[in-house]
Amino acid sequence: MASYTRLNRDQMAQRVARDIFEGAYVNLGIGLPTRVANFLPADREIFLHSENGILGMGPAPAKGEEDPELINAGKEPVTLLTGGCYFHHGDSFAMMRGGHLDICVLGAFQVSAKGDLANWHTGAPDAIPAVGGAMDLAIGAKQVFVMMELLTKGGESKFVQACSYPVTGIDCVNRLYTDLAVFDITKHGPVVIEMIDGLDIDELQKLVGLPLRSAI
Amino acid sequence: MIDKTLASPEAALADVFDGATVMIGGFGTAGQPGELIDALIAQGATDLTVVNNNAGNGDFGLAALLKARRVRRIVCSFPRQSDSQIFDALYRAGDIELELVPQGNLAVRIQAAGAGLGGVFTPTGFGTLLAEGKETREIDGRNYVLEYPIKADFALIKALKGDRWGNLVYRKAARNFGPIMAQAAKVTVAQVADIVELGALDPENIVTPGIFVQRVVRV
Numbered sequence: 113m114a115s116y117t118r119l120n121r122d123q124m125a126q127r128v129a130r131d132i133f134e135g136a137y138v139n140l141g142i143g144l145p146t147r148v149a150n151f152l153p154a155d156r157e158i159f160l161h162s163e164n165g166i167l168g169m170g171p172a173p174a175k176g177e178e179d180p181e182l183i184n185a186g187k188e189p190v191t192l193l194t195g196g197c198y199f200h201h202g203d204s205f206a207m208m209r210g211g212h213l214d215i216c217v218l219g220a221f222q223v224s225a226k227g228d229l230a231n232w233h234t235g236a237p238d239a240i241p242a243v244g245g246a247m248d249l250a251i252g253a254k255q256v257f258v259m260m261e262l263l264t265k266g267g268e269s270k271f272v273q274a275c276s277y278p279v280t281g282i283d284c285v286n287r288l289y290t291d292l293a294v295f296d297i298t299k300h301g302p303v304v305i306e307m308i309d310g311l312d313i314d315e316l317q318k319l320v321g322l323p324l325r326s327a328i
Numbered sequence: 329m330i331d332k333t334l335a336s337p338e339a340a341l342a343d344v345f346d347g348a349t350v351m352i353g354g355f356g357t358a359g360q361p362g363e364l365i366d367a368l369i370a371q372g373a374t375d376l377t378v379v380n381n382n383a384g385n386g387d388f389g390l391a392a393l394l395k396a397r398r399v400r401r402i403v404c405s406f407p408r409q410s411d412s413q414i415f416d417a418l419y420r421a422g423d424i425e426l427e428l429v430p431q432g433n434l435a436v437r438i439q440a441a442g443a444g445l446g447g448v449f450t451p452t453g454f455g456t457l458l459a460e461g462k463e464t465r466e467i468d469g470r471n472y473v474l475e476y477p478i479k480a481d482f483a484l485i486k487a488l489k490g491d492r493w494g495n496l497v498y499r500k501a502a503r504n505f506g507p508i509m510a511q512a513a514k515v516t517v518a519q520v521a522d523i524v525e526l527g528a529l530d531p532e533n534i535v536t537p538g539i540f541v542q543r544v545v546r547v
Contacts, residue, residue: 162501163431164355164358164501164504165355165501165503165504166501179500180357180358181358181359181499181500181501181502182358182500182501183355183356183358183501187355187356187357187358187409192500198498198500198501198503199503200503200504200505200506200507200508200535201355201381201431201434201435201504201505201508202435202436202438202439202507202508204435205431205432205435205436208432209432209436209450209451209452233457238420240407240408240415240416240419240420241407241408241426241428242405242406242407242408242409242428243405243406243428243429243430243431243458244405244406244430244431245405245430245431245432246430247430247432247433247452247453247456247458248430248431248432248433248452251451251452251454252432252451252452278456278457279455279456280456281454281455281456282454282455282456
């Protein structure tokens, strides 16, 4: 049995942040991906997009400086960086759907081996469905990054052969960041590009239960 | 002299009829035209179809319109929120119809109506539950879903400033759906914080040209 310590959520966010390059136009989804903003390197100019109509979104304002008309997609108060701008929903979703964003980072319930994403609906009969911009983000950015814990609390892999939850988009995920490994999703299936210290490909293979190739 | 300004929200909404489709601007409460919604509640029109990104927050504005049971059907992208209890209860009781639309499809369908298009082929939603039963087409190697325009009898939007010709500028992220809804409705009513003299708005910076706006009311 290998001995390793999973990344915590801040470490996962740090890992994603490392791959966001100078000059990138980026949308960070609601939930875990929002945390990536805390770890973007200060020496890189990165443009954060918020689907409600902001480019150049800045951090949360100081207490008392909140403006109810300056909020992010999660409806939390934010700020605008110098040089940032506002625009209407048509333009905002043209940026998203039209392939103008370099990267979007999304959370997920499940990702499939061919890059299908499930993150909008559990499919439970009593759930009130809500989709927001999830389906536009899933298919629109040049690169779609997903970050999630690899396993459920019960130990089942969330990286699956085929999603059992309703999908948000098909063949859309390019890279999957988890607390145990990072995967590229290619035409020829998933490729492991990183594993945490102490984990080996055999052990990872057992946890995931999918045919994995290693590029390490 | 053309003067699109009206004295009050009540005067601006006097002709909203039962069964009308009403677009309401806003993303959550940012850009929600609260005074116009209050006037719509007081006006009494019912059996409405409402188009909005959400389905109301708390117990004011759009949520209050729902609570007053004036809305038969809502077209939106994200009804479920931490404070959407009024919608949640109506939905669970089967007392409101929901058409759930991905947010970008909502925007582009509204834009299609405003631009006079018969429909749009959008990649968003392809292969998902929300595209079930819809026509699809492969174009240049990519899969698209045919979505139809969403038009309205009335659009109720919030802007920062307007003039008597209906030109509008907005404030920060409250702009959201305002400019596109203004194009998609037969009658667009804008509530503004200020009505300014013609020429006071910089023509280079007018966001919604007055041709898309029929009524302006200061609140």
